[in-house]
Amino acid sequence: xxxxxxxxxxxxxxxxxxxxxxxxxxxxxxxxxxxxxxxxxxxxxxxxxxxxxxxxxxxxxxxxxxxxxxxxxxxxxxxxxxxxxxxxxxxxxxxxxxxxxxxxxxxxxxxxxxxxxxxxxxxxxxxxxxxxxxxxxxxxxxxxxxxxxxxxxxxxxxxxxxxxxxxxxxxxxxxxxxxxxxxxxxxxxxxxxxxxxxxxxxxxxxxxxxxxxxxxxxxxxxxxxxxxxxxxxxxxxxxxxxxxxxxxxxxxxxxxxxxxxxxxxxxxxxxxxxxxxxxxxxxxxxxxxxxxxxxxxxxxxxxxxxxxxxxxxxxxxxxxxxxxxxxxxxxxxxxxxxxxxxxxxxxxxxxxxxxxxxxxxxxxxxxxxxxxxx
Numbered sequence: 001x002x003x004x005x006x007x008x009x010x011x012x013x014x015x016x017x018x019x020x021x022x023x024x025x026x027x028x029x030x031x032x033x034x035x036x037x038x039x040x041x042x043x044x045x046x047x048x049x050x051x052x053x054x055x056x057x058x059x060x061x062x063x064x065x066x067x068x069x070x071x072x073x074x075x076x077x078x079x080x081x082x083x084x085x086x087x088x089x090x091x092x093x094x095x096x097x098x099x100x101x102x103x104x105x106x107x108x109x110x111x112x113x114x115x116x117x118x119x120x121x122x123x124x125x126x127x128x129x130x131x132x133x134x135x136x137x138x139x140x141x142x143x144x145x146x147x148x149x150x151x152x153x154x155x156x157x158x159x160x161x162x163x164x165x166x167x168x169x170x171x172x173x174x175x176x177x178x179x180x181x182x183x184x185x186x187x188x189x190x191x192x193x194x195x196x197x198x199x200x201x202x203x204x205x206x207x208x209x210x211x212x213x214x215x216x217x218x219x220x221x222x223x224x225x226x227x228x229x230x231x232x233x234x235x236x237x238x239x240x241x242x243x244x245x246x247x248x249x250x251x252x253x254x255x256x257x258x259x260x261x262x263x264x265x266x267x268x269x270x271x272x273x274x275x276x277x278x279x280x281x282x283x284x285x286x287x288x289x290x291x292x293x294x295x296x297x298x299x300x301x302x303x304x305x306x307x308x309x310x311x312x313x314x315x316x317x318x319x320x321x322x323x324x325x326x327x328x329x330x331x332x333x334x335x336x337x338x339x340x341x342x343x344x345x346x347x348x349x350x351x352x353x354x355x356x357x358x359x360x361x362x363x364x365x366x367x368x369x370x371x372x373x374x
Contacts, residue, residue, distance in 0.1 A: 003027050003079065003087035003113075008034035011089070011112050015105045021074070022092035023105075028052065028085070032070070043070040048088035051076045055085050057102065059095040074098060077106045081113055128153060129201050133211060137259045159197050160214040163247040163258040164227070165266045168206035168240055169273075177206055180238060184208055187230055209262075214250050220277075227275045243269040248279040264288055271373055283369055295370050302367040305350040315343045316355060320368055324361065 008025035012034050016023055025034040026048035032040050046068040051058045058076040065071045074092040078085045089109050091098045132153055139146070142157060150157050168180060181202065188200040188210070197213030212218075218226075227244050234242040245266025247258035261278035268284050269276040287295075306312045315333065322328040330337045344355055354360040 003033070005033045007113065007116055008087075010116070011109050012036060014112055015108050018105060019091065019098065019101050021098055022072070024090040024092075026088040026090065028087060040070075045070040045088070045090070047071040047076050048090065051078050051088045052085045055080070061095065075102050077102055079106065079109055079113065081110065081117070086113070126201060129199060130203075133199070133201060133209070137256055140254070140256070142253055154196065155199070156197065158252050160250045160252045161255050161258065162212045162214060162250045163255055163262040164210040164212060165203070165245045165262040166208040166210070167243045167266055167270060169243055169270060170240065171206050172240065183234070183237070191226055191230075211255065224275065224277070231275055241273055243273070244275040245269045246275070246277045248277070283366070287366070287369060287373060295374060299367055299370055299374070302351060302353065302363060303371075306347060312343060312347055312350075315340070316347055316364060317368060319344070319355060320365060324356075
């Protein structure tokens with residue numbers, strides 16, 4: 001563990017509220033790298049070098065301060081991490097007056113360093129997982145070397161997995177996303193605590209992926225309930241929408257198919273503001289593969305002649321919302337059923353498509369689905 005400037009500054013921010021005297025943090029080379037007195041930064045501190053050699057607290061009197069370079073009266077304490085002295089923290093003042101703060105401040109300093117080291121290790125572990133899963137998703141075949149790498153990371157490629165994607169909507173700042181990441185991690189640990197084969201990792205800006213093991217199966221209804229409940233809780237706490245797409249395939253050795261399914265489901269989830277399971281998709285699967293230009297052309301061909309007529313557009317939409325029931329559509333639109341017949345005939349005349357025919361039903365249904373997507 002190496003004491004770097006950013007960590008030293010964090011230590012100062014945490015401990016300077018406890019004491020009004022000047023505080024310094026010195027690295028293993030004996031150079032002051034952080035100080036409440038900015039003029040001391042970069043100065044060689046001979047007292048700190050003595051502390052690193054002896055691993056003992058050093059009381060610096062006025063007489064000793066005159067003999068040593070870069071030193072002021074006070075106390076210097078070794079910062080110990082895993083039995084090694086990695087730096088020194090110094091408190092300026094009359095030794096007897098500041099001594100009662102010394103051990104408290106050293107304890108806080110060492111706690112901060114342990115916490116920082118833990119976070120750094122977790123960050124490296126997370127990056128390792130991100131890198132491995134990214135490679136795995138886009139790998140068609142896995143060899144024994146890849147299997148061994150997974151074992152080192154605690155990932156068994158013999159385990160069948162399912163992919164679930166989460167996307168925060170809209171995009172947020174890095175600070176907000178860090179808070180959201182912590183919240184996502186807490187939810188994950190709370191809901192999947194017993195299965196060490198589950199993994200939740202970052203997957204881009206505001207996106208997360210849950211690689212869910214099927215060793216301990218969770219029923220479809222249970223998973224759907226947990227995801228829907230989490231989505232509502234998340235929106236309530238962060239005031240942003242969390243789209244969730246769930247892949248269908250559950251396979252070992254490869255997760256590409258499940259990942260692609262989750263991506264398609266997520267696209268629909270973002271548009272529909274809902275939790276979407278890939279195996280619940282039918283027409284959406286086909287429509288998502290259609291290019292934007294083709295969608296626009298199709299809509300233009302179907303609706304161009306009535307696009308400016310709000311009443312007719314509302315009529316055709318209500319007709320399909322009510323499953324082509326003339327009675328229910330008329331009630332929904334607050335019109336007489338003869339008025340509804342007249343409007344549907346107008347639509348047939350203007351578009352050349354009869355909404356009551358089998359072909360017309362299919363054409364209008366696809367058009368309305370595309371209109372909703374766009």
